[in-house]
Structures are given as structure tokens and as C-alpha cells.
Amino acid sequence: MRFNNIVILTGAGLSAESGLGTFRDKGGVWSEFNLEEVATPEGFARNPAKVHEFYNPRRRRQAEAGPNSAHRALARLERDFPGQVLTVTQNIDALQEAAGTRNLIHMHGELARVRCGSCGVSLPWEGDLSVGTLCAGCGMPGLMRPDVVWFGEMPRQMDRIYEALGTCDLFLSIGTSGTVYPAAGFVFEAKNTGAHAVELNLEPSEGADLFDERHGPATAVVPMYVERLLAG
Ligand SMILES: [Zn+2]
Numbered sequence: 001m002r003f004n005n006i007v008i009l010t011g012a013g014l015s016a017e018s019g020l021g022t023f024r025d026k027g028g029v030w031s032e033f034n035l036e037e038v039a040t041p042e043g044f045a046r047n048p049a050k051v052h053e054f055y056n057p058r059r060r061r062q063a064e065a066g067p068n069s070a071h072r073a074l075a076r077l078e079r080d081f082p083g084q085v086l087t088v089t090q091n092i093d094a095l096q097e098a099a100g101t102r103n104l105i106h107m108h109g110e111l112a113r114v115r116c117g118s119c120g121v122s123l124p125w126e127g128d129l130s131v132g133t134l135c136a137g138c139g140m141p142g143l144m145r146p147d148v149v150w151f152g153e154m155p156r157q158m159d160r161i162y163e164a165l166g167t168c169d170l171f172l173s174i175g176t177s178g179t180v181y182p183a184a185g186f187v188f189e190a191k192n193t194g195a196h197a198v199e200l201n202l203e204p205s206e207g208a209d210l211f212d213e214r215h216g217p218a219t220a221v222v223p224m225y226v227e228r229l230l231a232g
Contacts, residue, residue, distance in 0.1 A: 003170040004083035013175025056128040067099035070222035075100035109148035117143035165189040178205030
């Protein structure tokens with residue numbers, strides 16, 4: 001099949017083989033941490049130090065992690081595919097851009113950025129955050145938070161994402177469990193516009209019966225699939 005317009009949705013399974021833990025799988029971080037405390041605006045208001053304690057080591061760890069062969073294959077797809085490629089990621093790590101992907105939406109925000117709860121400025125950030133961190137924009141202390149989307153907050157750039165889903169002819173879902181809305185509903189949008197839908201996942205996802213599927217580790221199945229797609 002020939003395609004002109006690809007939307008790729010990526011999730012934790014893509015980065016798992018770069019050594020970054022997944023959030024929802026068995027043994028994922030939500031089995032060790034209370035998400036109400038560390039990943040909600042209310043948790044941050046109650047105990048910001050606890051939130052920083054959770055995200056600081058993750059920010060450090062992702063800075064040390066490198067892209068894997070699946071990230072690199074997707075960057076190559078964007079570069080060499082003759083049509084449009086938009087990647088929408090649920091991941092907050094920066095491994096896709098590190099691999100070279102440029103047309104990328106971080107719908108759940110970015111761990112390598114911080115945002116001020118007072119003036120709203122968003123800045124790239126490499127070090128740790130503390131309750132004493134001052135905002136470079138307005139000078140307020142105590143309100144600098146990871147620029148990520150928490151439970152109860154709106155995912156980013158949804159208009160742009162739905163617009164792309166409405167025009168794509170291939171929808172690729174990679175390393176995502178298919179349980180988290182709104183991303184879990186993207187396949188319905190894409191299929192509504194007549195797109196072909198392919199899932200590349202370690203195991204079948206919740207919505208697996210909607211897809212033409214390939215199963216296996218991302219670092220194995222993604223490069224193989226991209227090669228085939230580029231070969232036409
Ligand atoms: Zn500020």
C-alpha cells in the first residue's frame with residue numbers, strides 16, 4: 001500500500017528499551033508512587049517538595065538515556081518518507097528529538113522543561129527543581145513545576161492533532177497501551193477518515209482489534225516496519 005500522510009502515536013513502550021521505566025505497566029512507577037501526590041495539580045499544591053523528589057531523578061535519568069534503534073528508525077522515516085509525517089508522543093522524555101525527529105507534538109508535555117505557576121513562562125531545564133527555585137520570568141519562588149501534563153490537566157495541541165488525524169491515510173500506534181484517553185481514541189478518528197491503522201507493540205493493546213498488528217520489542221519491530229514502508 002502507498003501512503004502520503006502518516007500520523008504516528010508513540011508511548012512508553014518506545015522508550016522502555018532505552019531504560020526509561022514505563023508508567024502504567026505492571027511494576028511501572030504508578031505501582032511504587034501515589035499518582036495523586038506526585039502527578040496532579042492538587043498534589044503539587046499540597047506538597048511540591050514531594051513532586052520535585054519524584055521528577056528530579058527522572059529528569060536526570062532521561063538526560064543520561066540515549067535514543068534506541070526504534071527512535072532512530074522513526075526519525076529516518078520522517079526524513080526519508082516522501083509525504084507528510086507527524087509524530088504525536090505521550091512520552092515526556094526527549095529521546096525522539098534526540099534521534100532527529102522534528103515534526104513532533106509532546107501531548108503530555110516535556111520533562112526537560114519547567115513552567116512557572118505564577119506567570120506561565122515555560123523554559124528548558126536540565127537541573128533539579130526545588131521549592132526555592134526562582135522563576136526566571138517573574139522572580140516568584142515555589143511555583144516552578146515540571147512542564148508536563150498531570151492527571152486532570154488538558155493534553156497539548158489537541159486541535160492540531162485532530163486536524164492531522166482527519167487527513168492521514170496511515171495511523172501508526174507504537175508502544176502504547178491503548179488505555180489512556182484521549183490518545184486511545186485517536187485510532188477511531190483515523191479510521192473514520194479511512195486511514196489504515198497499524199499497531200507496533202510488545203503485546204496487543206486494549207484496542208488491538210482495530211489495528212493491523214505487529215508484536216515484539218519496539219527496537220526489533222519498528223526498524224523492520226520502517227524499512228518496509230520506505231521500500232514501498
Ligand atoms: Zn514566573
